[in-house]
Amino acid sequence: MYNFVKPFIFKLSPEKAHALTIKALKSGMFPSCILPNVGEDPCLKTELLGLEFSNPIGLAAGFDKNAEAISGLLGMGFGFVEVGTVTPKPQIGNPSPRIFRHAETGSVINRMGFPNEGLTVFKANIQKFCAKNPHVKTPIGLNIGMNKDQTEPEEDYKALIKDLGPYADYITVNVSSPNTPGLRNLQNPEFLKPFLKTLIKEKKNLSNNPPLLIKLAPDLNEVEIQAISKVLLDVKIDGIILTNTTLDRPDLLPSEFSKEKGGLSGALLKDKSTQVISAFYKETQGNIPIIGVGGVSTAEDVIEKIKAGASLIQLYTGLIYHGPQLPSILCKNIAKILKANDCKSLSDLVGDDHKTSQEKSKRYQG
Numbered sequence: 001m002y003n004f005v006k007p008f009i010f011k012l013s014p015e016k017a018h019a020l021t022i023k024a025l026k027s028g029m030f031p032s033c034i035l036p037n038v039g040e041d042p043c044l045k046t047e048l049l050g051l052e053f054s055n056p057i058g059l060a061a062g063f064d065k066n067a068e069a070i071s072g073l074l075g076m077g078f079g080f081v082e083v084g085t086v087t088p089k090p091q092i093g094n095p096s097p098r099i100f101r102h103a104e105t106g107s108v109i110n111r112m113g114f115p116n117e118g119l120t121v122f123k124a125n126i127q128k129f130c131a132k133n134p135h136v137k138t139p140i141g142l143n144i145g146m147n148k149d150q151t152e153p154e155e156d157y158k159a160l161i162k163d164l165g166p167y168a169d170y171i172t173v174n175v176s177s178p179n180t181p182g183l184r185n186l187q188n189p190e191f192l193k194p195f196l197k198t199l200i201k202e203k204k205n206l207s208n209n210p211p212l213l214i215k216l217a218p219d220l221n222e223v224e225i226q227a228i229s230k231v232l233l234d235v236k237i238d239g240i241i242l243t244n245t246t247l248d249r250p251d252l253l254p255s256e257f258s259k260e261k262g263g264l265s266g267a268l269l270k271d272k273s274t275q276v277i278s279a280f281y282k283e284t285q286g287n288i289p290i291i292g293v294g295g296v297s298t299a300e301d302v303i304e305k306i307k308a309g310a311s312l313i314q315l316y317t318g319l320i321y322h323g324p325q326l327p328s329i330l331c332k333n334i335a336k337i338l339k340a341n342d343c344k345s346l347s348d349l350v351g352d353d354h355k356t357s358q359e360k361s362k363r364y365q366g
Contacts, residue, residue, distance in 0.1 A: 002323025014099035014108070014320075022064065025072030041335040043345050044079070048289050048311050049170055049211040049239055051139045055079035056302070056334070056346055057327045060293050060314035061143035061172065061215075065116040067125040074138055077328035082314065083126075084143030085174050086164070088156050090118035091147055094179060102257045102266075106297065106321045110245070111262030113179045114145050119163055126167040139169035143215070148180055154195055158202045165206040173199060176217040176244035178263045184217055189227040196235045211238035218243035218272045218294065222279065229283035239289040241314070242280060243273040266317040270295025274308045278353060281309025286351050297322055299333035307352040 009017050044055040058080040059073055067083040074081065093115030100109045116122065126142075142164050146156040157173060165171060173196075175186035186195060196214070203212050214237055220228065232240065245263025252268060273294025281290060292310030296302060297318040305313055318326055338346060 002325065006323070010101070010103065013097065014101055015096060018063075018099075022069050025064075025069035028072065041331070043335055043338045043343070044331055045345070046079075046312060046347055049213075051080075051169055051211075052137065053079040053139060053312060054137075055327075055331045056306075056312045057330050058082060058141075058291070058312060058314040059327075060316040061085055061141075061174065062110075062112075063316055063319075065114075067122050067129065067142075070125075070129045070140060071133065074136065076324050077331065078138070079327075079331075080139040080141065080169075080312070082141035082143050082172060084116070084122070084172070085114050085145040085177070086116050086119060086122040086142070086160065087114050087145050087147045088119045088159050089147050090121070091115060098262070100257060100260050100262075101320070102253060103321065105252055106267035106317070107253065107257070108265050108317050108320065109257065109260045109262045110265070111179045111260070113148065114177065119160060123163055123167070126164065130167055140167075141170045141172055141213075142168040143172040143174050145174040145177065145180065146183065153186060154198050157195075157199055161199060161202045161206070161212075165203055165210055166208055168208075168210045170211040170213060170238070171203060172213045172215050172241055174215045174244075176215050178217070178245060178247050187216060187220070187224070187228060189224075189231045192228065193231045193235060196231070196237060200235060200237075213237070213239040213241055213291070215241040215244055216276075216280075218246045218269065218276050219248065220276065225276070225279045226283055229280055232288055233284055237288060239291060240280060241291045241293060242277045242310070243269075243294050245269065246272060248272065265294070266321075267295050267297065270301060274305050277305055277310050278308040281351055282354060286354070296330075297326070299330050299337055302330060302334055303337060303349065306346060306349045309351045309354065311347065311350050 040054055046053045046056050056079055059078050061082045061084045064083045093113035094111050098111045144160040146153045150156045177183055200212055245265045246269055249258040250268045277290055277292045290310045291312045292305035293314035296313055296315045302313050
């Protein structure tokens, strides 16, 4: 079905196509894409962050910035959905055009700049969803960021945690978008440690005390990864999302496309994000849960990131090129791979690249 409508969708500008998709999801016109009995196979179930995930495939932040289409997104077969990025005040983001596709390489460049309707609208949408869906078990994460004109970042993040935290299954602190000036400076370990301590204290004041995760860039070097890992261990962060978009421009990209400013996502980010996942898993010795994101479009991509150290996976750009059935197709194929290799659970493969042969053999015993 998607292959039939894809040429028509791609004739629209990326932003208009996205807006129409959100509208369809909100209206209930978007067809459910869950394949029969897919996404609920016991081997796909994961327990992480004190939460239960029916399958490991989640939607990355950025798709539903205002938390207005959650119900429709759940019909696509995701094991969890992350909405946002939301900022305290509404902001329009950067001037258009600000999203660019390159279909031949499965790539997207965006320089959105956190456009969203702000805390008040976001909160009303979350409250409305919770009231209508009190028994939904699929975890919903809230991705929070700072306004472009904020000079004291922790104030924006604290305000968002205080107001939105009660509705979150987990909260993601976004300090890694390349499209808000100065945002990636928050990853500096000297600032990061007191910053995260402040936010952790704030979320502990909430009655539900949701897990707090941090989303980091793929453009960190080895020294930066080592220093940030030490900070994350010291403050006892609940989890890491790796990674956001990259500022790199691989040689495979044509010059007209690669000259566009912004973050690159899609297939060409896959290896780099996996390398960063592996590096953080190694530095933290697997003691901090990781959600992997970047260039995922096949079950093999998922397994690769899981073996590198991720416990769950998110995607976004893959949906643009492969369609709304992608989460269900991934679940079906992951289950096949696990059963073909006598693995009872995807969790058995987490960090497999870092294990000795003796450690790997244990999962087949008993």
